[in-house]
Amino acid sequence: MNTGKQKTLWVRFRSWIITLLVLLFLFEMFSSMIFFQKYGTAPLAIVQLIKKYTEKSVPQTLYHKMHILTRPDSSKQASIQIANEIWAANNYSYEPWLMFRVADYSSAYVNVTGFERKCSPSEFINPLVNDTIDIFFFGGSTMYGWNLSDAETIPSQLLNLYKQKYPNGKSVRIRNYGITYYYSKQELMLFSKLLFEDERPDIVIFMDGLNDFYPSRMLFHDRPYFAYAMQQVLDGRMFEKSRRTIVDSSEIFYLDVPGIPSSGYYENLFQKYLRHVKHGTELANHVGAKSYFVCQPVPFFNYPNNEQDPISHKDKSNRINFIYPLLRKQQDSLSNFLFLGDMLQNEKGFPFIDQLHYSPAFSGKIAENIFRKIEKDLTN
Amino acid sequence: MEQVKQDISAGKKILFIIISVLAFVVLIEGLLSVYFYRQNGGESLASMEMIRTIGSKLSNDKDLFVFEPWVEYKQHDGFSSAQGTPVSYLSEIPGDTLDIYFFGGANLSGIDTQFINQYKEKFPRGISARIHNYGSSHYYSHQELVLLANLIQSGHRPDVLVFLDGINDFLYGIPSYQRQSYFSFMFRQYFNSGLRSKGKFTFLDTANALTKTPDLTPNIEFSDSLISNYTSNLKNIRLLADMIGAKVYFFCEPSPYYQSAKTHQTFANAQDVFSRFDYIYPKLQQMQDSIPGFTYIGDIGGQNDFTSDGSYTPSLNRKVAEKILSKLSAVQIIGYRQNQ
Numbered sequence: 118m119n120t121g122k123q124k125t126l127w128v129r130f131r132s133w134i135i136t137l138l139v140l141l142f143l144f145e146m147f148s149s150m151i152f153f154q155k156y157g158t159a160p161l162a163i164v165q166l167i168k169k170y171t172e173k174s175v176p177q178t179l180y181h182k183m184h185i186l187t188r189p190d191s192s193k194q195a196s197i198q199i200a201n202e203i204w205a206a207n208n209y210s211y212e213p214w215l216m217f218r219v220a221d222y223s224s225a226y227v228n229v230t231g232f233e234r235k236c237s238p239s240e241f242i243n244p245l246v247n248d249t250i251d252i253f254f255f256g257g258s259t260m261y262g263w264n265l266s267d268a269e270t271i272p273s274q275l276l277n278l279y280k281q282k283y284p285n286g287k288s289v290r291i292r293n294y295g296i297t298y299y300y301s302k303q304e305l306m307l308f309s310k311l312l313f314e315d316e317r318p319d320i321v322i323f324m325d326g327l328n329d330f331y332p333s334r335m336l337f338h339d340r341p342y343f344a345y346a347m348q349q350v351l352d353g354r355m356f357e358k359s360r361r362t363i364v365d366s367s368e369i370f371y372l373d374v375p376g377i378p379s380s381g382y383y384e385n386l387f388q389k390y391l392r393h394v395k396h397g398t399e400l401a402n403h404v405g406a407k408s409y410f411v412c413q414p415v416p417f418f419n420y421p422n423n424e425q426d427p428i429s430h431k432d433k434s435n436r437i438n439f440i441y442p443l444l445r446k447q448q449d450s451l452s453n454f455l456f457l458g459d460m461l462q463n464e465k466g467f468p469f470i471d472q473l474h475y476s477p478a479f480s481g482k483i484a485e486n487i488f489r490k491i492e493k494d495l496t497n
Numbered sequence: 498m499e500q501v502k503q504d505i506s507a508g509k510k511i512l513f514i515i516i517s518v519l520a521f522v523v524l525i526e527g528l529l530s531v532y533f534y535r536q537n538g539g540e541s542l543a544s545m546e547m548i549r550t551i552g553s554k555l556s557n558d559k560d561l562f563v564f565e566p567w568v569e570y571k572q573h574d575g576f577s578s579a580q581g582t583p584v585s586y587l588s589e590i591p592g593d594t595l596d597i598y599f600f601g602g603a604n605l606s607g608i609d610t611q612f613i614n615q616y617k618e619k620f621p622r623g624i625s626a627r628i629h630n631y632g633s634s635h636y637y638s639h640q641e642l643v644l645l646a647n648l649i650q651s652g653h654r655p656d657v658l659v660f661l662d663g664i665n666d667f668l669y670g671i672p673s674y675q676r677q678s679y680f681s682f683m684f685r686q687y688f689n690s691g692l693r694s695k696g697k698f699t700f701l702d703t704a705n706a707l708t709k710t711p712d713l714t715p716n717i718e719f720s721d722s723l724i725s726n727y728t729s730n731l732k733n734i735r736l737l738a739d740m741i742g743a744k745v746y747f748f749c750e751p752s753p754y755y756q757s758a759k760t761h762q763t764f765a766n767a768q769d770v771f772s773r774f775d776y777i778y779p780k781l782q783q784m785q786d787s788i789p790g791f792t793y794i795g796d797i798g799g800q801n802d803f804t805s806d807g808s809y810t811p812s813l814n815r816k817v818a819e820k821i822l823s824k825l826s827a828v829q830i831i832g833y834r835q836n837q
Contacts, residue, residue, distance in 0.1 A: 211688035
């Protein structure tokens with residue numbers, strides 16, 4: 118009897134324990150759904166699971182292949198080395214006021230110091246002429262030269278064009294302040310910072326479009342790319358000792374803002390960008406510099422060969438197809454504005470080295486167009 | 498028995514299936530939430546997260562500062578009046594209303610309303626004015642320069658700019674010397690390590706070191722650098738003000754770390770701070786005439802004009818507002834128009 122009673126007690130105790138554990142687990146499960154949901158990158162964990170297994174990343178061999186394909190005149194080994202060095206340089210460091218920049222990096226083909234991507238060549242000095250023109254280039258990853266060597270970047274190619282055409286011309290020094298993820302406002306803040314440090318360029322060139330209108334919430338909310346991380350630092354948990362990691366919600370930047378009609382949202386972006394152009398012009402004029410604003414080509418707009426292009430991005434962006442025609446019209450009223458959004462219209466080769474960034478040859482074509490626009494300032 | 502089975506209607510069966518599917522989906526969602534969301538969670542368990550979330554909501558100290566692009570942070574709108582919210586004095590005299598922007602640290606709180614009250618009293622039919630207070634805790638001249646650049650780029654066009662600085666520029670010597678913000682040490686740690694960290698990240702609070710003179714830099718050399726940075730910030734503020742056609746006035750504010758006001762105060766690095774102010778403030782007073790638009794009012798505060806934490810008392814707020822008003826009316830920026 119005693120053994121039977123003990124057995125019953127044990128069975129009861131065990132069932133209580135099991136029930137308690139199940140309840141605790143259920144509580145933890147529902148708490149996770151409510152309190153951990155904010156850390157997810159999708160509104161439902163099921164969606165996150167599906168995304169995890171359906172997202173495709175470009176395999177390294179294909180990535181190398183794109184580099185080899187777009188550099189027909191270079192050795193395979195050099196192309197692979199550039200590709201590897203670009204990835205190795207893909208790090209960011211904190212920068213007061215501007216939030217971040219590409220971290221310093223040094224290698225054979227990719228060199229970054231402070232805010233500058235190295236230009237190769239970086240200057241053309243004519244000892245017979247006293248006058249030296251300083252040109253600063255600003256932009257995002259396309260100006261930085263993502264997937265390009267120092268010598269293949271737009272500023273480097275522009276200086277080579279100048280040297281070839283005007284071997285007896287004025288001396289020219291160039292600086293490439295293109296930084297991955299930077300957009301028009303951030304570039305203006307960087308330009309201001311340089312002015313505060315007593316830098317006085319003669320010509321400033323801003324090339325934008327991709328980062329302003331593709332991850333468009335940066336421009337709309339006036340929040341740079343890593344703002345979500347900085348925000349999390351100050352959102353009430355700053356003195357915690359054990360937060361695991363900052364949640365990456367950067368993909369939200371690429372979506373339209375809910376609750377705002379598309380045309381209203383696009384119009385707002387267009388106006389904000391124009392305001393940055395106008396303010397950049399005002400600031401440059403005030404310090405005696407010439408300013409140029411270039412609207413860059415993007416695979417989403419006026420690229421009939423996009424479907425046949427094995428490399429370029431295939432999305433159709435309503436946003437850019439709304440904004441770019443409006444920007445095209447600005448060429449008539451803004452003398453320092455250059456619309457290059459139509460450059461892909463007749464392109465049949467490989468204008469892109471990856472989905473969004475320009476190949477060495479197409480970077481050369483962009484450099485040619487910018488050079489034509491500023492040529493009079495270099496020769497007068 | 499067969500009859501009982503037949504009693505279950507098709508509608509009930511569908512309802513039962515829907516409820517079962519929903520329960521199953523919720524269960525799967527719950528299990529996946531535990532697995533996926535927990536990976537990035539602030540705590541190891543969601544129940545702990547719940548306790549912390551509720552706890553921080555009840556705490557008054559929560560969100561004293563919020564992130565603000567370009568200037569890095571600002572005081573939470575609920576803490577004091579929202580940054581930039583204007584305090585207005587609309588005169589009966591028709592005409593334009595001057596937009597006056599005040600920049601400075603935490604001490605600006607209270608000076609804006611004092612200024613308007615004194616203005617109304619002294620010039621009852623003076624030019625209309627709106628005071629926008631952009632003061633925020635720990636702000637100093639370089640941060641205010643960046644804030645001004647940002648405001649201008651956002652389309653602001655103030656008529657008059659007033660900068661009240663000194664304490665934060667020279668108290669928090671390290672950020673001012675390196676042209677960083679008060680919280681840069683924090684952002685840097687998170688950005689350079691925490692941002693990409695997959696494991697536990699330990700944050701190091703080094704805020705106390707911000708007031709210290711760097712070990713290998715002599716006091717005088719450090720103080721001279723701070724003066725140089727301060728005057729260079731004023732020069733750049735003038736550059737922007739000229740661009741938009743705004744008048745700009747700088748005031749070197751009374752400091753609790755200078756002269757008699759500093760007596761009996763003890764805090765980390767106090768000796769460093771006192772000797773720094775004793776060196777810098779007289780120098781700024783001497784430089785008064787060589788800096789355009791600059792007024793030194795560093796000596797108007799006595800021992801009783803500061804609270805125990807170094808803030809201004811209402812009487813010092815009045816004195817500072819009076820000095821600013823007296824300067825702006827003397828140069829006829831505000832006050833009566835000449836034809837009035």
